Amino acid sequence: MEIQGQALRKIFWGWYVVAGTFVIIGINYGARYCFGVFLKPLCEAMDWSRSVVSTAMSLAILFYGIGGIFAGRLLDRFAPRWIITSGAVLASLGFFLTRFVETPLQFYFAYGILVGLGSACLGVVVCNSSVGKWFIKKRGLAIGITTAGVGVGTLVFSLAAGMIVKAFDWQMGFSLLSVVVLVLCTGVSQVFMGRTHPEDYGLMPDGETATRGRAGQGSPCPNLPPAPSTRRLLRDARFWIIALCYFCAVLVEMAVFIHQVAYAEEYGIGRVAAASSLGIIGIASIVGRFFFGWLSDRIRDVKHAAFLGLAVMTAGMGILLFAKTLGLFYLYAFVFGFGYGSIGPMLPILMADRFGRRVLGTAYGLVTFFAVGLGGFVGPIFGGLVYDTFGSYLYAWRINFVVLIATTVLILLLKKGAPAERTD
Numbered sequence: 001m002e003i004q005g006q007a008l009r010k011i012f013w014g015w016y017v018v019a020g021t022f023v024i025i026g027i028n029y030g031a032r033y034c035f036g037v038f039l040k041p042l043c044e045a046m047d048w049s050r051s052v053v054s055t056a057m058s059l060a061i062l063f064y065g066i067g068g069i070f071a072g073r074l075l076d077r078f079a080p081r082w083i084i085t086s087g088a089v090l091a092s093l094g095f096f097l098t099r100f101v102e103t104p105l106q107f108y109f110a111y112g113i114l115v116g117l118g119s120a121c122l123g124v125v126v127c128n129s130s131v132g133k134w135f136i137k138k139r140g141l142a143i144g145i146t147t148a149g150v151g152v153g154t155l156v157f158s159l160a161a162g163m164i165v166k167a168f169d170w171q172m173g174f175s176l177l178s179v180v181v182l183v184l185c186t187g188v189s190q191v192f193m194g195r196t197h198p199e200d201y202g203l204m205p206d207g208e209t210a211t212r213g214r215a216g217q218g219s220p221c222p223n224l225p226p227a228p229s230t231r232r233l234l235r236d237a238r239f240w241i242i243a244l245c246y247f248c249a250v251l252v253e254m255a256v257f258i259h260q261v262a263y264a265e266e267y268g269i270g271r272v273a274a275a276s277s278l279g280i281i282g283i284a285s286i287v288g289r290f291f292f293g294w295l296s297d298r299i300r301d302v303k304h305a306a307f308l309g310l311a312v313m314t315a316g317m318g319i320l321l322f323a324k325t326l327g328l329f330y331l332y333a334f335v336f337g338f339g340y341g342s343i344g345p346m347l348p349i350l351m352a353d354r355f356g357r358r359v360l361g362t363a364y365g366l367v368t369f370f371a372v373g374l375g376g377f378v379g380p381i382f383g384g385l386v387y388d389t390f391g392s393y394l395y396a397w398r399i400n401f402v403v404l405i406a407t408t409v410l411i412l413l414l415k416k417g418a419p420a421e422r423t424d
Contacts, residue, residue: 012207013195014134018142020192021127022149024084024185028122030153030282031095031177032060032115034161036261037275041170051384052104054258058380059112060119061254065373067120072129072365080130084189087121090114092182099171122185124372125365128348132364134198136205137297140349144293147344151289151337154282162275233363238354241414246347246371248407249310252317252400253340254379257281260320263393267324280330281337288312288341296349303414306350309342310411314404316340321397347371350414 035057042053067087074083094114101107120126128143135142157177164173198205233239257278264274292309296302316336323329351363386396 012134013203014131014142014198014205014207016192017134017195018131018145020188021131021146022152023188024122024149024193025124025127025146026149026153026156027181027184028091028119028153029150030155030157031091031181032057032119033150033154033257033278034157034275036258036278037158037161037165038170038173039258040262040265041165045170048104049384049388050259050262051381051388053107054380054384055104056107056111057254057258058377059108060116061376061380062373063113063116064120064123064376065369065371067117068123068125068368068373069365071121071123072125072363072368075126075129075365079195080126080193081189083121083126084193085186087118087126088182088185088189089118091118091122091185092178094118095174095178095181099174118181122181123368124344124348125368128344129364130193132348132352134205138206139352140293140295140297140302140345142293143345143348144290147293147341148286148289150344151282151284151286151341154285155279156282158275158278158282159272162272166272233355233366236355238414239363239367241410242347242350242354243367243370245306245310245407245411245414246343246367247375248403249313249340249343250372250375251379251382252313252404253343254376255383255396255400256317256320256336256379258380259383259387259393259396262387264326264329267329269326269329273326274329277329277333280333281340284334284337285341285344288338289345291338292342293345293349296346301416302346302349302353303411306342306346306414307408307411309339309346310404310408311339313339313342314401314408317397317401317404321394321401354414354416 039050039053042048043050046053071083071087091114094110094116097110097114098107101110124147128146131142131146132139161173161177164176198207260277261274264277288309292305295308296305299305313336316332316334316339319328319332319335323332347367348364351367355363383393383396386399387393
C-alpha cells in the first residue's frame with residue numbers, strides 16, 4: 001500500500017485533472033447530444049413541430065455560451081470544484097423538470113435555460129481551461145484526451161437513450177439523465193477538481209520542475225506572462241477569426257446532430273440504428289480528438305491542424321448529401337465525426353497559443369459564447385425551420401456544405417501574432 005501511495009504521489013496532478021474532466025465532459029455532452037433521440041418522440045407526444053422542439057436545444061446552447069463567459073472568468077480566480085458542482089445541480093434540475101413540461105415555454109425554461117446554464121459549468125470552458133492551465137508542452141495531448149470524453153459520452157448516452165425511449169418513454173430518459181449528471185459530475189469534481197494553477201502548489205506546467213519556495217502559497221507564479229485584458233481580446237482580429245470559424249463549424253455540427261436521427265428515419269432506417277450513427281460520430285470523434293491534439297503539439301502553427309479538421313468535416317458533410325442507405329449514413333458519420341473531433345481540442349489550443357494560458361478561462365469563455373453559444377443556437381433552429389418549410393433536410397445540408405468550405409479557407413488567414421509562452 002505504501003508503494004502504491006508513493007507511485008500515486010509521483011504522478012503529476014495535471015493528469016488527475018485530465019481524468020476528472022474526461023468523465024465530466026463525457027457525461028455533460030453525452031447527456032445533451034443525445035437530444036436528437038428525443039426529437040421525434042417529443043414531436044409525436046406533444047404535437048409540436050420540429051422547429052418548436054429544436055428551439056429548446058438552441059436555447060440550451062445559447063445559455064451555455066452565456067454561462068460560459070461567467071464560468072470562464074470565475075475559473076481564472078477560483079478552483080473549478082464548486083463551479084462544476086453548482087452546474088451539476090442546475091443541469092440535473094433542468095433535466096428532471098423537462099419530464100413534466102406541458103407547454104413550449106415550460107420546455108424552454110427547463111431544458112433551454114436551466115440545462116443550458118448548468119452545462120456551461122460542466123463544459124469545455126471550465127474543463128479544457130482547467131487542463132490548459134496545467135500543461136504547455138503536452139497541452140495538445142492533454143486536451144485531446146479530455147475532449148475524447150465528448151465522443152465516449154455521445155456513444156454511450158445516444159445508444160442508452162435510444163433503448164430507454166424505445167423500451168419506456170422520453171420522460172424516463174430525462175429522469176435518468178438527471179440522476180446521472182447530479183451524482184457522477186458532483187462526485188468527480190469534488191475528488192479531482194480542487195486545484196487551480198500548478199504554480200500555486202509548488203509545481204510547474206507538465207510536471208517538469210518544482211518552483212522554489214512556492215508550495216502552499218496562494219499567489220500565482222511571477223513567471224507567468226501578463227494577461228491581455230478583455231477589451232484587448234475583443235479588439236484583436238485573431239479572436240474574431242477564431243470565433244467566426246467555429247461559429248460556422250458549431251452551427252453545422254448542431255444542425256446535423258439534432259436532426260440526423262429524424263433524417264435517417266425518413267429513409268426507412270430504424271430509430272435505434274439511426275441513433276447508433278451518433279455513436280459512430282462519437283467513436284470517430286475520439287480518434288479525431290486524440291489525433292488533432294497530438295498533431296498540434298508537433299507542427300509549427302496549430303492553425304494547420306484546425307484547417308485539416310475542418311476540411312475532413314466538410315468532406316463528411318458532402319457524403320451526407322448522398323446518404324440514403326444505412327451504409328452511406330455510417331460512412332458519413334465516421335468521416336464527419338473524425339473532422340468534428342478537431343473542434344473540442346483545437347478551439348482551446350488556438351486560444352492558448354495565440355493569447356496565453358493565464359487568461360485561458362476568460363478568453364475561452366468569450367470565444368465559446370460567440371462560437372459555441374451563438375452557433376449552437378442558430379444550428380438546431382435552422383435545421384428545424386428548413387424542414388418545416390420544405391419538408392426535407394437536403395436544403396439545410398447543402399447550405400452546411402458551402403458554409404464549411406468557406407470556413408476551411410478562412411482559418412488559414414489566422415495570423416500567428418506574438419509568440420506563445422514556452423518552457424523550453
